[in-house]
Amino acid sequence: MPVTFTFGEFLGARSVIGSTLAELGEDRENLFVLTPDIGATLVEFRDRFPDRFIDVGLAEQACVGIAAGLAYDGNIPVVSGMLPFLSMRALEQIRTDICYPNLPVKIIGTHGGLVGNGGSTHYAVEDLALMSALTNMTVTSIGDPLMVGEIIRQSMSMTGPLYIRLAVGKKDMVLYEPGQHDIRIGKGIIAREGTDLTLFTHGTTVAQALAAAEQVAEAGISVRVVDMFTLKPIDEELILDSAERTDGRFVVLEDHLAYGGLASRIADVIADRRLHLTAFERLGIPQVYAGFGEDEQLRDKHGYGLAATVAAIRRAHAA
Amino acid sequence: MSSPTLTAGREHSVAELEDLAFELRSKLLQLCGTYEGAVHIGGDLSAADILTVLFSYGLRVDPTDIAAPERDRFVLSKGHAAVCMYIAMAIRGFFEYDDIVATYGQLDSAYGMHPCKVQLPGVECSTGSLGHGLPLAVGMALGARHRGETHRVVTLLGDGETGEGSVWEAVMAARSNRLGNLVAFIDRNKQLMTSFAEERVMFEPYPDKWRAFGWNVVEVDGHDMAELVAAVDALPDPASDVPTVVICNTVKGKGVDFMEHNLAWHAGSLGAADLERALAALDASRTKESV
Numbered sequence: 001m002p003v004t005f006t007f008g009e010f011l012g013a014r015s016v017i018g019s020t021l022a023e024l025g026e027d028r029e030n031l032f033v034l035t036p037d038i039g040a041t042l043v044e045f046r047d048r049f050p051d052r053f054i055d056v057g058l059a060e061q062a063c064v065g066i067a068a069g070l071a072y073d074g075n076i077p078v079v080s081g082m083l084p085f086l087s088m089r090a091l092e093q094i095r096t097d098i099c100y101p102n103l104p105v106k107i108i109g110t111h112g113g114l115v116g117n118g119g120s121t122h123y124a125v126e127d128l129a130l131m132s133a134l135t136n137m138t139v140t141s142i143g144d145p146l147m148v149g150e151i152i153r154q155s156m157s158m159t160g161p162l163y164i165r166l167a168v169g170k171k172d173m174v175l176y177e178p179g180q181h182d183i184r185i186g187k188g189i190i191a192r193e194g195t196d197l198t199l200f201t202h203g204t205t206v207a208q209a210l211a212a213a214e215q216v217a218e219a220g221i222s223v224r225v226v227d228m229f230t231l232k233p234i235d236e237e238l239i240l241d242s243a244e245r246t247d248g249r250f251v252v253l254e255d256h257l258a259y260g261g262l263a264s265r266i267a268d269v270i271a272d273r274r275l276h277l278t279a280f281e282r283l284g285i286p287q288v289y290a291g292f293g294e295d296e297q298l299r300d301k302h303g304y305g306l307a308a309t310v311a312a313i314r315r316a317h318a319a
Numbered sequence: 320m321s322s323p324t325l326t327a328g329r330e331h332s333v334a335e336l337e338d339l340a341f342e343l344r345s346k347l348l349q350l351c352g353t354y355e356g357a358v359h360i361g362g363d364l365s366a367a368d369i370l371t372v373l374f375s376y377g378l379r380v381d382p383t384d385i386a387a388p389e390r391d392r393f394v395l396s397k398g399h400a401a402v403c404m405y406i407a408m409a410i411r412g413f414f415e416y417d418d419i420v421a422t423y424g425q426l427d428s429a430y431g432m433h434p435c436k437v438q439l440p441g442v443e444c445s446t447g448s449l450g451h452g453l454p455l456a457v458g459m460a461l462g463a464r465h466r467g468e469t470h471r472v473v474t475l476l477g478d479g480e481t482g483e484g485s486v487w488e489a490v491m492a493a494r495s496n497r498l499g500n501l502v503a504f505i506d507r508n509k510q511l512m513t514s515f516a517e518e519r520v521m522f523e524p525y526p527d528k529w530r531a532f533g534w535n536v537v538e539v540d541g542h543d544m545a546e547l548v549a550a551v552d553a554l555p556d557p558a559s560d561v562p563t564v565v566i567c568n569t570v571k572g573k574g575v576d577f578m579e580h581n582l583a584w585h586a587g588s589l590g591a592a593d594l595e596r597a598l599a600a601l602d603a604s605r606t607k608e609s610v
Binding site: 052053054063064065068070072073074075077092093096097100102 | 392437443444453456457458459460463465484485491492495496
């Protein structure tokens, strides 16, 4: 097991992807890894299994279609690339070639949210809305690099498609001590226990949510932080439990358009289950093309940085 | 372990295959005459000879063992020719034509406008959105190559759908990965849905475009059974490195004079009177060709 990092340290999710896939490829001769020219993450797999590593060049649509063909042929294909392009340029191939026949193709990508300072061509900010709309698709967004490896391992036995969203994947904070949490696709993680309100989040903003909870704890506000890393299927039980245990006060924080992502998924549960909340604050990207800047600057500029999160917690607490 | 009937189709002579293609067209028209919704009859008729030569001669498949590992895989990229494929497969023994014609397009039928593997396991994959079939076939061919298997992956594309960029992405991927076990047939009927192709899209010099991408290019008259058989017989060894495209020059609506080269017959249905007229035209075209 390549687990050598602990809580609070930094580790690149990309290296975890490469090492995990290389490890899994040893026993699974039908594991293929495909990329549209974003193969740096995958060198360990590429070097060990060159005949099962397929770089198609800049061709996202064919990459996903070829992965579907491999899956029809009884293989487990993993497609890795940048999510703004995979989730949009190849959207129809993902929907029609993978989701329609419910094939076990995994799509793992980087640049989810306003990360990387690439400008709006290079930010995946609609991806979770698009993927969540697809029948048969399981949708995840992961911040903790060690979790990435665990989810990839679990995904090997899945019969249908899976989407894994990461941030840039070069330097991610380890959020959970290995073995500390029961990590299962479809189940959220209580990253921090609390009683006054629940802050739901996923991916790269989990670290910010924990920091905000820490800050308000000094003022006597107890925040439960839920890492809802599986957006679909959503952990309804945990939402219901959180409503009950934290007085119907919810804040949702995410590095995605404020409408269409996790907040919308939770709002669906609230409406369908007729929950009566005291507070519901959503923090995310407004309907703007965000421009350049480091991710922390952009979050501040667009109203979902650390200070805005603390302010939303206070509003929800006071409601 | 080889399925005993995997190669049975090759016993058909050219004359027998011509009879089967006539039977296929005749059944297509009958279905078009009983089903009230739209049937893609123009593109079905242009592909009828190709699908006949594939299912009754070229493809090593076994209707009694649809998942035989060593079977050739077939991907209908021009998914709107589904009913032509269903009937070609029925003639080979996969399905009953009566089931197709009795249920086509109805609620809970396995036979619809575009093929769905979930509903009809005898087909290899679900298609319909154009430009998807070649990438799927590349993936299947890569899988076979990796396991050292020697079956072929064959796909049928319409020429119109080669306007989709994803086709050319896959053309490059196939050659780059040296997939000599991949064969693309093109139904080159030179008609789009609403126009004659060259009026809107400059496809020519069409064979040169494939050649420039490094493929082995074969050009045939897609309605000449002897030429189609010869093309199938001359396919390179699947273990070779270069994928093959068989460009089949065809006529949309082939065999029914009032449908040939007629933009109105991309899709439609025939009433009882028109069905008689179409069947008579089909008979006449056959008589004419055999003289």
